[in-house]
Amino acid sequence: MLTTTTQTITALLAFILPLAATITLTPLLIKTLTKRRILVQDYHKPNRPLIPKPGGPAIILSLIIGELTIYLMTENPVTLALILVTAIAGAIGVIDDIHPLSGVLKPTLLITASLPILLLGTYNFHPEFPLFGGVRLSIIYPLLVLIAIPVTANTVNTIDVLNGAVSGFIAIASVPLIFALVLKSGITSALPVLPILSVSLGFYIFHRSPSKIFPGDSGSLSLGALYGALAIVGGVEVVGIVALLPAILNSFFFLSSVRRFIEHRKVKERPVKVLGENRLAASRSGSAPITLVRLILADGPLTEKKIVLNIFKITVFSAGLAIITAVMTWVI
Amino acid sequence: MSSRLLPIIVLITTVWLLIFAGSYTIFQLIVTFPDFYPGLEGRIVTSIFKVGISGLLVLFWLYIMWTLRNFYVKRRLLIKPAEE
Numbered sequence: 001m002l003t004t005t006t007q008t009i010t011a012l013l014a015f016i017l018p019l020a021a022t023i024t025l026t027p028l029l030i031k032t033l034t035k036r037r038i039l040v041q042d043y044h045k046p047n048r049p050l051i052p053k054p055g056g057p058a059i060i061l062s063l064i065i066g067e068l069t070i071y072l073m074t075e076n077p078v079t080l081a082l083i084l085v086t087a088i089a090g091a092i093g094v095i096d097d098i099h100p101l102s103g104v105l106k107p108t109l110l111i112t113a114s115l116p117i118l119l120l121g122t123y124n125f126h127p128e129f130p131l132f133g134g135v136r137l138s139i140i141y142p143l144l145v146l147i148a149i150p151v152t153a154n155t156v157n158t159i160d161v162l163n164g165a166v167s168g169f170i171a172i173a174s175v176p177l178i179f180a181l182v183l184k185s186g187i188t189s190a191l192p193v194l195p196i197l198s199v200s201l202g203f204y205i206f207h208r209s210p211s212k213i214f215p216g217d218s219g220s221l222s223l224g225a226l227y228g229a230l231a232i233v234g235g236v237e238v239v240g241i242v243a244l245l246p247a248i249l250n251s252f253f254f255l256s257s258v259r260r261f262i263e264h265r266k267v268k269e270r271p272v273k274v275l276g277e278n279r280l281a282a283s284r285s286g287s288a289p290i291t292l293v294r295l296i297l298a299d300g301p302l303t304e305k306k307i308v309l310n311i312f313k314i315t316v317f318s319a320g321l322a323i324i325t326a327v328m329t330w331v332i
Numbered sequence: 333m334s335s336r337l338l339p340i341i342v343l344i345t346t347v348w349l350l351i352f353a354g355s356y357t358i359f360q361l362i363v364t365f366p367d368f369y370p371g372l373e374g375r376i377v378t379s380i381f382k383v384g385i386s387g388l389l390v391l392f393w394l395y396i397m398w399t400l401r402n403f404y405v406k407r408r409l410l411i412k413p414a415e416e
Contacts, residue, residue: 130352135359242351245344256398282409290405292340298408299336310337317341321348 002074002188010073011187014194018066022202025058030206030213042211044162044274044304054097054216055206059199060090063226066195077120078233079192082226084116089153089225093218106217110150113225117145122233128184129238130328148237149228152244156224157217158254159247161293162308164208166215170200170223172315173243176322177230180239183330189234196226209305238329243322246314250292257290278303339404346400354393358386 002010033039033052041048063086071079092109095101101109117123125141126134137144160166174197181190200223206212215223231240241248269287271294272280282297296302296310362382367374 129355129359132356132360135363238351238355242348245347246340249340249343249347252394252397253401256401284409286410290401290409294409295340295404296336310334313337314340314344318344321344325348 006073007187007191010070010191011194013069013073014066014191015198017069018062018195019198019202021062021065022058022199023205025061026055026203026206026213029055029058033213040214042163042214044272044280045210046274046276046278049210051211051214053214054094054218055203055213056090056093056097056216056218056220056222059203059215059219060086060093060222062199062202063090063195063222066199067192070191070195074188074191076188076192078122081116081120081122081233082192082229084120085113085149085229086222086226088113088116089149090218090222093216093221096217096221107150107154110153110221110225111146113153114146114149117149117229117232118142124235126235127237128235128329130325131332133329145232148232149225152228152231152240153221153224155244155247155251156227157220158251159292159311160215160220161291162209162304162311163211164204165308165311166220166223167200167204167207168308168312169247169315170227171197171204172312172319173227173322174200176239176243176319176326177227177234177236179323180236180326180330181234183326184234184236192234193230196223196230199223209308236326239322239326242325243315243319245318245321246292246311253290253292253295257288272297275301280304280307339408343400343404347397350393350396354389357389362386362389 030052033054038052039050040053042051064083067079067083067086070076071083089110092101092106092113096106123141123145125138126136127141128134156166156170159169174193178190178193178197181193203215203219207215227240227244231237269283269285269289271283271289271291273283275281279301280293280297280303281301282294288294292311292314293307296307302310362385365378365382367378368381369377
């Protein structure tokens, strides 16, 4: 049990250090990537500017710095599992950024990112549900953990479609996790969520429209894998699922329309088209994949900034439902 | 919240409610089924039944989502004329 002073110092360090690391490392990465011409086109801008990618290494390193700080202050083995999950998912993401992996190989490899949680035994096979409480899933739960990390990592990856979308999305979705963990087991258990909140906020500064850097798969996969791991080790799985619903629905829409695991880069027909004045419109083709952005654009074209703002509004709504879920689980 | 987002909000709320309904049905109704008959064999048969019926429920849940998606897409994306 930590004293209030230690708790406060740890919370401050767990928020400030990863934030400072992201704000310091990301511009360095932008410079390095630009110098080495490791750039990609921003497809959703009319003039298709070249943007440095991936910003993932800055995200991964900052997340690890945050979790390591908490480990050093609290000696909580849970944070070791979180560091390993982030590092493994991040490494797979870096490989994917350098040499794109197939739509099947990537989730298969991401199963290895789930292993630290199982091997270090940092999970509880009694997940808690709203209204009726905990259930015992001693056999099936470890199998679900194996699937959960690739699912959350890929789900978060699918929301990384527009400038600032994934970093802002994770920042908003982290809030109900903190709320649920404080409600369930006190402030100490919520500390490991602070680095993901601060890193995503820090990265958002550079990722928002017009983006100065893209996170790449290394960034979005590490954020998604860590998010899933936080929900599992904290025992707030249902709250995590509800907060991620916009991204889950986006994945469901996409997979159910293309009907196979496929890299979005390989989809022939694009769900949106670029108009003048930085506006995007939904494709009216029956064979184009269905995505959250395409649904948002169903009523007419919008600028990229406004689409991202709409994604954030939906995420805030889901975060609200996740907070209600937490209250229904641990208060009522 | 704009009318543009209303259908998506309705979809998310439906999924949220379905999570409650589905988890309640599985863990409070299906899991608590007594064994069909005593002994190990009865336990195995009941467990297989429970897993099977829970799986069907998950498929039904996905079917509802798929139907809602199609309803929304047909009304909003394919029928509605492009304003651009």
